[in-house]
Structure formats: structure tokens, C-alpha cells
Amino acid sequence: MSEENENIGFELTDELLEQVRQLVEEQNDKELQKFLEEFHYADIAEILDDLNLEEAIYVIKLLDSETTADILMELDEDNREKVLRNLSAKEIAEEVEELDTDDAADIIAELPEERRHEVISNIIDEEHKAIIKELLLYDEDTAGGLMAKELVKVYETWTVAGCMRRIRGQAKDVTRVHSIYVVDKNERLIGRLSLKDLITAKSEQKIAEISNSNVDSVNVHDEAEDVVRIMQKYDLEAIPVVDDDQVLLGRITIDDIVDVMKEEAEKDYQLAAGITGDVEADDTIWRLTKARLPWLLIGMFGGIGAASIINGFSGAFQKFPILLIFIPLIQATAGNVGVQSSAIVVQGLANDTIDGKIFSRLFKEFILALVNGLAISIIVLGISHFIFHTSYFESLTICVALVTVIIMAAIIGTFIPIFLDKRGVDAAVATGPFITTSNDVFGIFIYFLIAKMILGF
Amino acid sequence: MSEENENIGFELTDELLEQVRQLVEEQNDKELQKFLEEFHYADIAEILDDLNLEEAIYVIKLLDSETTADILMELDEDNREKVLRNLSAKEIAEEVEELDTDDAADIIAELPEERRHEVISNIIDEEHKAIIKELLLYDEDTAGGLMAKELVKVYETWTVAGCMRRIRGQAKDVTRVHSIYVVDKNERLIGRLSLKDLITAKSEQKIAEISNSNVDSVNVHDEAEDVVRIMQKYDLEAIPVVDDDQVLLGRITIDDIVDVMKEEAEKDYQLAAGITGDVEADDTIWRLTKARLPWLLIGMFGGIGAASIINGFSGAFQKFPILLIFIPLIQATAGNVGVQSSAIVVQGLANDTIDGKIFSRLFKEFILALVNGLAISIIVLGISHFIFHTSYFESLTICVALVTVIIMAAIIGTFIPIFLDKRGVDAAVATGPFITTSNDVFGIFIYFLIAKMILGF
Structure with missing residues (x-):
């Protein structure tokens, strides 16, 4: 980075934060204004995100509304909510007047119902007010919710x-x-x-x-x-x-599209990891729990299901106890294959590259699973025989089960997102814990079923 | 969609594809040209992606290079490679002359070394040639690799x-x-x-x-x-x-940034699902296997590790066989929690929102894990007691293990991405199968360790 473009090389250091904190504490408004003037509004937003609420509000009230309006748009959603709660309807209206109509409507849409009217009635520019009212009528997930009237x-x-x-x-x-x-x-x-x-x-x-x-x-x-x-x-x-x-x-x-893309990508990434609701690392414990616990519960019920299946086949582990030690292997493999298959399909659906080709997709996944399954089985065959001294039929059971479970996991992983998509449900939910859990349970069931067929307990 | 904007409402139907195929087969050049003229080049690229290679090349050779240059840029990377292999150096040079310098350089960079020079020497416009040569000097992952000289x-x-x-x-x-x-x-x-x-x-x-x-x-x-x-x-x-x-x-x-963002998001999403190398649903079996098998092997070795651990504690499952049926539950929970924690950290690292705050992150994950762990334990306590009739100490073992495993999985999931990031490794590899596998193995080990401490076998 060259010296001339200090903004572009911005890095939020502890020293910088300390300096701002100091100036706020001293209520040294003149110096603080001069100091912050040098920064881009997006950088000031980054600084405010790291201050506490009182400090952030102090800075917001100090700077002129032309700058703070842009800063507000760049703040973390949670922090913006808190800051707005501490501003009067008139103060918010002043910020809103400085923004483009689409951003103005977005800010107002985030306010609680009763404050919205209050803020709108405080907007002085009648044209701006009328436009914002119009934009608020559109659903935020539509073109109307994204558009600005400035053109x-x-x-x-x-x-x-x-x-x-x-x-x-x-x-x-x-x-x-x-x-x-x-x-x-x-x-x-x-x-x-x-x-x-x-x-x-x-x-x-x-x-x-x-x-x-x-x-x-x-x-x-x-x-x-x-x-x-x-x-x-x-x-x-x-x-x-x-x-x-x-x-x-x-x-x-x-620029609005770039923001939507980023949000969508983060949402999908989190969904795939079993997190809902677009949370961030610095959200509250309560919010993070709401986002994460439901998916853990799905996994828990899957685990209980698996426990019932193993319990149901208890005859098996009296006769062939060695089978039990391979449960984690079967389960891990089923889960991993399922997530791989579903991720590819979810992405294909998002990019509109798999339409109507369900059977050819399933067939391809079948072949792919067969290849991967055979490769893994051969290695496991050697290891189980030489390290765990499994008998011929026990080894056969493990390998046949592995190949079958991999194929089945691939098919479930492919089929469920396509099925959900056809029903109008966001296919992105059908990866991560959801697929892993279904495949865990099915995988263990198939394992014992095959063991029963081959070993006949 | 309104009738006037047919391009925006474009949908690739089987009838449309059939029509193009028919015209290609009949070698009805005039009709084909007239038919394709109506479409945006991005739509024609979508059509060509679904034709076979000979048909696609027929269309490319038929249309003028101004259109086909843009079409080439929009084709799937694999298909573009195949098409380019079937065009002469002179033909490629003609396409390249029509493109902006950044796109031109990208196309040439995709060619095999020896063809590059041949194509470049066929470019007639000396200025364009010099600029492309300059752009090829920059690494594609740098600003130089993204920039165009047109301004x-x-x-x-x-x-x-x-x-x-x-x-x-x-x-x-x-x-x-x-x-x-x-x-x-x-x-x-x-x-x-x-x-x-x-x-x-x-x-x-x-x-x-x-x-x-x-x-x-x-x-x-x-x-x-x-x-x-x-x-x-x-x-x-x-x-x-x-x-x-x-x-x-x-x-x-x-527009180039939007493309990079999309690629990055897809790459990260795939990594989290245990797929490397930016593959697509319609890639070859061989390419998909290369992208997926290594991750399955990691999971497989984890499974073998888990098998050894269970085998090592074989004393336990003779005395307390009921413990074994909860292995899938412990494993699934450890895996899910680990992926959740790592996904949040990986995203935070990408957005530059967690810098230097490792201990506060770990502490937060610890509290969060404790809350989730207790919630799940209470439910499992009830179920294990009433459905599986576990004894008091067995129930205690399961619950203590669950809470411990959840806390440990959260800490591993948080720590590993941060550690990799500090070492300059892309933290995105540290989610999905990688985290799941480490947590599976550790989780099962901790489960038996706690069982040994409480039940004393």
C-alpha cells in the first residue's frame, strides 16, 4: 500500500481504539472531530463497532449527520439497533434525510413498528418522506425492497x-x-x-x-x-x-447486490454448518444458542435413534463384538459422503445448473460412490484383517456395509436437496447436521442389516 | 417478467436446446444465426454448455468473433478448455482481440504453455499484444491479475x-x-x-x-x-x-470482483463440506473423486482411530454394554458442535472481525458449549433412564461425557482455525471433515475415559 492512500490500508489497532476512547473520555470534541475526519465512514463504523455503546453514541452525536448516516449503514446490525434505540425520532429522521432512499427505507424498516411512524413524521423533505413510505411497502426480499428511487x-x-x-x-x-x-x-x-x-x-x-x-x-x-x-x-x-x-x-x-451476495453466501455457509439466523462471532450467548441448539438437538435425536437400532441388534454384539468397534467408521463415512453430495447439489441448484436432470445426477453419484466406496473398503479390509484380526465373514460384512452405506449416503445427500427444492423449500437447509444425522442413523441400520444377512445372528 | 425483456426471463428449456440441435444437424446456418441473434451472449453460453462438443464448436465457428469472444468468457471453465483445444491458434487470437485486456489475458493464461506463445504471436493489434504480455506477468491472485488496462x-x-x-x-x-x-x-x-x-x-x-x-x-x-x-x-x-x-x-x-466473490464463496462452501478444487456437479467422475476421496480417507482414518480406542477399552463393554449404544450420540454431537464453532470462526477470520481476541473467543465458546451441553444432557438423561433403563452411574457417565465432549469440541473447533490462520494456512480447510474427524476420535476417547473414572472398570 502506498503512503498516499492511507484509507485503503486502514487497520484497526488497539492504539487507535485507545486514542479514540481517550478523546471520548476527555470529551475533547474538537480533537476527536479532527482525528476522525481523516477516516472513511466505513472505517469509523469499524471503530464504533469496537467501542461500547455510550462511547459510540457520543461519537455519533458529535459528528454531523451527513457522515453519521453513512456510518450507521455500515455498523453491525446489532450495534445499529442499539444506537438507534438511543437516538430520538428526530435525530434518526435527520440521519435518514441524508441517505439514499433505499438505505433510508432499510434503516426505518429495522425500527420497531411504533417508532417507524414517529421517525417518518419527523422527516422534513416531503418528497423524501413520500418515497420512503412507498419503498417500505415492498417486501425486503424483492426487487422493490432493493431499489432506490434516485436515477x-x-x-x-x-x-x-x-x-x-x-x-x-x-x-x-x-x-x-x-x-x-x-x-x-x-x-x-x-x-x-x-x-x-x-x-x-x-x-x-x-x-x-x-x-x-x-x-x-x-x-x-x-x-x-x-x-x-x-x-x-x-x-x-x-x-x-x-x-x-x-x-x-x-x-x-x-453495490446492493454485492451486499446481498455476501449475506446469502454467509447464510448458506452457516446453514451447512448447522447454524441458523445469520449470527456473528460477537453475538450474545443467547442468540448463538438459539442459532445452534436446534441443530444439535436434531443430531441428538439421531444419536438416540442410532442407540435404539444398536440396542435392537443386541444379539449381534454378543456374538460378534468386533462389529461394534466399526460403528464410528460407518457413521463418519456416511456423514461425510452425505454432506459432500448435498453440498454439490445445493450449489448446483443455486447456480441453476441442475434442472430436471435428477436421474442422471443420481446415477453419477452412484458411480462416484461406488468408486470411493471400493477404494475405502480395500484399505479398511487390510486394516481390519491385520490390526483387528477380523474373520473372513466379519471383514466381508464391514466392506459390503461400507460400500452400501456410501452409495446410500450419496443418494440421500443428492435426493433430499432436490426434493426440498421442488417443494419450494430452501435446499441449503438440507446439508450439514440434517444430512449427517439422517445418514448416521440409516448407515448404522444398514450396517447391522448387512451383518445379519452375512453373519446370520 | 414483462414481455419486452425476453433476455431477462431467459430459461433454458429442452425444446430450445432441441431446436438448436436440429439447426446444427441440418447445418442450417442462416436460420441458426437468426435464431441465436436474439439471445444475450451469457444465454448462448448456457445453451452451449448443454450441447456436445462438436455442436458447440459448430456454433462458435458460425458466429462472428465479437459475440463468440464474450460467449467463451461465460462458458464453464471445462467446456471452454475443450472448445479452445479445438480452435486453431489463429482462431483463438481472433477471439482474444475482441476482449478487454483482462479477459484476454485470462483466456490465454488458461492455455497450455506452448500454445500461449502461438496465440500471442497471432494477435495482430500490437498494442493489445503488448498489454496482454504485460498482464500475463502478474499472478492471477493479485490486483495485477485482476486489472484491465482499459481506462x-x-x-x-x-x-x-x-x-x-x-x-x-x-x-x-x-x-x-x-x-x-x-x-x-x-x-x-x-x-x-x-x-x-x-x-x-x-x-x-x-x-x-x-x-x-x-x-x-x-x-x-x-x-x-x-x-x-x-x-x-x-x-x-x-x-x-x-x-x-x-x-x-x-x-x-x-464485475470482476463479483466473480471472485462468487468463486471464493463456492470454494469455502465446498471446503466446509469436504470437497477441494472448485468442482461442479457436472465435472467428470475422476475429477470429483480427486476432490472428494482425500477427505473421506481422513474420515476413514478417524474411524479406524475410534475403532482402536473402543477396542482398547474392551473391558468396558463387557461390564457395561449399554455404554456402547451411546457411541453414535457422543460422536454426532462432538462433530456437530465442532463444525458450528469452526464455521463461525472461519467466517469471523474472513471478515476480519476476530483479531487477537482468542481468549475471549474461547471463553465465549466455553460458556456457549456449557449451556448447550447442559440442555442436551438433561434430555438425554431422561431418555436414557426411561427408554434404555441405564443405572444411576451409567446415566451420570453419559451426561458428564456429553457436556465435556461438547465443551472440548467447541474449543477444538475454535482453536484450530485460529491456529491455522496464524500460521498462514487458509482456515477454511479446518471445518467439515477435518474438525468432525478430530472431534469424533477425541470425543469417543473422552467418553471412555470418563466412564472409566465414574464406573471404574
Whole structure:
């Protein structure tokens, strides 16, 4: 990192935190303001996330609302909630006035129902207020919930010169222009052009002549995850949002998509590890317990199920006690294979690369499981024979069971996510503890069943 | 989806595929061209991914290189490799000439060493050739490996009017302008301005007056994942890349970052499930085996380890056979808790939210594990007593073991990723099968140790 770009090389050190704490404690407002001025709002948010609540609120109240509005957006959700609880409705309204409409609506949506109205009624700018009210009507998981109303719009009948004049006014409110959207007299989206097209065109040309009528858009009710997929697939940096009559309502920009992508990826990763509810390492014990205990309980009931199965086959472990020591091996292998298969399918479903090809997927997993199963069986055969001195039939039992359990685990791991997806359930829940537990129980059952068939107890 | 935006509503149906196949088979070039013309290149890539190789190559050779270059970039990596193997060096060079320099370099980097030179020597545009050669020198996981040379650059001494004239020429080669970068006479980056700033400024103003000197940049040797974190954190849509002397070399745009983010997320998700090497559902059996078998072998050796432990405590299961049926429960719980803990830590490490706070993390995991452990123990106590009729000391053994194993699994799950991260190893490997296996083995060992202490066999 070069010296000139100190922001980009930002690192939150203990010394830095201590310095801020000191200044807050001394109530040295002037120095504190001067000190924080140097930092990007995202860095200040990182600092505030590590201060205690009183200190954070002190800083928020000290800085001007233009900066603090951006800081608020970057804070951890939990910390933001706490800070907002300590600000008056009027103070929140001031922050909200500084934000783009989509961020403003997101902040207000996080407030408890009764505070929302209070904050909204404190917003002075009537247009901003009306827009926020409109945006709050959309579900947060739809295009409407992601869009901002700030955009640059021109009418097809304008000339390039007239357009340049008019958009100078509009563009001031829009942080990043991306595309200029062309509408007809009924406000219906009919094309787009870039600022580049505009400045490289002749000033007397009509907008209709230089605009591109091939404009992608999403419907305001489309699901957020579809919008993410579309923007990613077509490498779009902004996409206009229209209603059912093709009337231009707003636009979604790539920075919001990046945030959604990150959240989705973290949620899926946690689900695969048996954690629900998008928690973070520094959440409260209570929140973390709510996120984790249910999945442990699933595993526990699976363990109890397995105990019942083993108990049911108690005849076996009187005659062939050596079989019991391989239970962990069977269980671990079943669990691992199941998670592998389901993870691949969950990812394929998310990327839309497995549609309707269930049988070919199952067949492929079958072959793959057979190959892996045989490889593992051969090694286990040697080890069980030479180290644990299993008899011929005992070894056979273990190996046949391993191959069967691997194949079955692969098929369960493949089938369950596809089944859930068909039913409209998020397939991502069907990996991690869920698959591991089902495979543990099935695996042990199959193990004893095969033992019974081969050894006949 | 509205009818006007057919691209956005694209769905790859069997009928559509059949239609393309039919046209290829009939060698009906004119109809095929007309048919495919309607689709976005990303959609055509999706179609080609589902055709067989000969059909795909037929289509690639039929369409003009402007379209096929973009299609190539969107193809599955494996399919792209196969297609490129079937094109001559000259044909590849033609495709490459149509691409932005970063994409062009990426394509060439995927070719085998000896073909690279052949393709490069077939590139006609000398400037494009020189730039690609330069880009190939950078490691693909660095800022240099992500950057494109296409950008709009102005000198601080220019006027707005002069600038507008000059950038009309430059902008033609740049797909999306984002920022205009301001350099001094030594080509050093000293500021930036947006097209919006330019069109809202007066034409006689000097660039130096309207440009923003607070310009973020990354060094050409910075790691790709740091660039991703920075662009995400600061909501940047493009970032300039400079060398150690602050000379402007290129820029990285958000669409490349989105691709890196997606790849990283998929890689981490797969690692957590015990799959290495970024495979996809439709990869070959051999590739999938290479990605999955090693992790299954880790689990297998864990299973063998567990078998040895149980075998070593064989005195126990002669006296207290009921203990054995709870092995799966102990094992499943240890595995689940370990994966939960490690996933949270791995994510925290990736987001840079746990630095240096190892002991507070461990303490928190300890408390959390105690809470979860007690909750599960109480339920298991009831079940083991009423269903499996365990004695008082047997029940005590099971519950004490459960709580201990949960605490230990949580600590191992927390500690291992942090330890690996400190050593410079990607912490993401330390979840899934790796953690599950270590916890399985330790868990079973602790179970028997506690049994020995309480029941004294």
C-alpha cells in the first residue's frame, strides 16, 4: 500500500481504539472531530463497532449527520439497533434525510413498528418522506425492497443538448449515474443510454436516435435472489425496476447486490454448518444458542435413534463384538459422503445448473460412490484383517456395509436437496447436521442389516 | 417478467436446446444465426454448455468473433478448455482481440504453455499484444491479475472542454467509464473525477480544480482477496491499480470482483463440506473423486482411530454394554458442535472481525458449549433412564461425557482455525471433515475415559 492512500490500508489497532476512547473520555470534541475526519465512514463504523455503546453514541452525536448516516449503514446490525434505540425520532429522521432512499427505507424498516411512524413524521423533505413510505411497502426480499428511487431519467423526445442541461440537475442527487433511462410520455421504460453515449453524441441528435432500446429490467415484485443471479450473469452494474405496465419505478445498483451476495453466501455457509439466523462471532450467548441448539438437538435425536437400532441388534454384539468397534467408521463415512453430495447439489441448484436432470445426477453419484466406496473398503479390509484380526465373514460384512452405506449416503445427500427444492423449500437447509444425522442413523441400520444377512445372528 | 425483456426471463428449456440441435444437424446456418441473434451472449453460453462438443464448436465457428469472444468468457471453465483445444491458434487470437485486456489475458493464461506463445504471436493489434504480455506477468491472485488496462485518463493541466474532446476518443475502447483518473506529467495517479463531475462543470475549468484528490488505489501486487474486501467495504465500483511509484497501471471493476466473490464463496462452501478444487456437479467422475476421496480417507482414518480406542477399552463393554449404544450420540454431537464453532470462526477470520481476541473467543465458546451441553444432557438423561433403563452411574457417565465432549469440541473447533490462520494456512480447510474427524476420535476417547473414572472398570 502506498503512503498516499492511507484509507485503503486502514487497520484497526488497539492504539487507535485507545486514542479514540481517550478523546471520548476527555470529551475533547474538537480533537476527536479532527482525528476522525481523516477516516472513511466505513472505517469509523469499524471503530464504533469496537467501542461500547455510550462511547459510540457520543461519537455519533458529535459528528454531523451527513457522515453519521453513512456510518450507521455500515455498523453491525446489532450495534445499529442499539444506537438507534438511543437516538430520538428526530435525530434518526435527520440521519435518514441524508441517505439514499433505499438505505433510508432499510434503516426505518429495522425500527420497531411504533417508532417507524414517529421517525417518518419527523422527516422534513416531503418528497423524501413520500418515497420512503412507498419503498417500505415492498417486501425486503424483492426487487422493490432493493431499489432506490434516485436515477437519471430522460424522455425520448429530448435532444442531446437539452438532455445534458436537464440531467445536470437530476444527476446532483444521484451518487453514481451508471445508465440514463429513457421513458416515453407515459413514464414507461423504453431504452437506456450511458453518459458516455451522451458525451460522444452530437448535441442536436434526438435521444431516441442514440438510445439503446434493448434495455434489461426487472419487475418490482421479482425475488431479490433472482435479481442477484441476473445482474451477476449479465455483468450488469445497475438494473431498472418497472411495474407490471413497464412504468419505471427505480433502479438497483451493484453495490446492493454485492451486499446481498455476501449475506446469502454467509447464510448458506452457516446453514451447512448447522447454524441458523445469520449470527456473528460477537453475538450474545443467547442468540448463538438459539442459532445452534436446534441443530444439535436434531443430531441428538439421531444419536438416540442410532442407540435404539444398536440396542435392537443386541444379539449381534454378543456374538460378534468386533462389529461394534466399526460403528464410528460407518457413521463418519456416511456423514461425510452425505454432506459432500448435498453440498454439490445445493450449489448446483443455486447456480441453476441442475434442472430436471435428477436421474442422471443420481446415477453419477452412484458411480462416484461406488468408486470411493471400493477404494475405502480395500484399505479398511487390510486394516481390519491385520490390526483387528477380523474373520473372513466379519471383514466381508464391514466392506459390503461400507460400500452400501456410501452409495446410500450419496443418494440421500443428492435426493433430499432436490426434493426440498421442488417443494419450494430452501435446499441449503438440507446439508450439514440434517444430512449427517439422517445418514448416521440409516448407515448404522444398514450396517447391522448387512451383518445379519452375512453373519446370520 | 414483462414481455419486452425476453433476455431477462431467459430459461433454458429442452425444446430450445432441441431446436438448436436440429439447426446444427441440418447445418442450417442462416436460420441458426437468426435464431441465436436474439439471445444475450451469457444465454448462448448456457445453451452451449448443454450441447456436445462438436455442436458447440459448430456454433462458435458460425458466429462472428465479437459475440463468440464474450460467449467463451461465460462458458464453464471445462467446456471452454475443450472448445479452445479445438480452435486453431489463429482462431483463438481472433477471439482474444475482441476482449478487454483482462479477459484476454485470462483466456490465454488458461492455455497450455506452448500454445500461449502461438496465440500471442497471432494477435495482430500490437498494442493489445503488448498489454496482454504485460498482464500475463502478474499472478492471477493479485490486483495485477485482476486489472484491465482499459481506462480513461486525463492530465491535471487539461481544461474540462479539452478533456471532453480527448476522452471521447479514449472512452470508445472502455466498456464502462466509472471514474476518470487524473495523473500528473509522470503518469502518477493524483486524483479522480466522475463523468458526472465533468458534465456538470464549466467548460473552461481546469481538471485540477474539479478533480477529487482523495483517490483510493491498490498496489499491483496486493492480494486479490484484499482487493475484494476493500471494494466491498468502501462500496467501490472500480479501483485504480498503481505500481510502487504510484504510476497508474490499470483498473479493477466491480464485475470482476463479483466473480471472485462468487468463486471464493463456492470454494469455502465446498471446503466446509469436504470437497477441494472448485468442482461442479457436472465435472467428470475422476475429477470429483480427486476432490472428494482425500477427505473421506481422513474420515476413514478417524474411524479406524475410534475403532482402536473402543477396542482398547474392551473391558468396558463387557461390564457395561449399554455404554456402547451411546457411541453414535457422543460422536454426532462432538462433530456437530465442532463444525458450528469452526464455521463461525472461519467466517469471523474472513471478515476480519476476530483479531487477537482468542481468549475471549474461547471463553465465549466455553460458556456457549456449557449451556448447550447442559440442555442436551438433561434430555438425554431422561431418555436414557426411561427408554434404555441405564443405572444411576451409567446415566451420570453419559451426561458428564456429553457436556465435556461438547465443551472440548467447541474449543477444538475454535482453536484450530485460529491456529491455522496464524500460521498462514487458509482456515477454511479446518471445518467439515477435518474438525468432525478430530472431534469424533477425541470425543469417543473422552467418553471412555470418563466412564472409566465414574464406573471404574
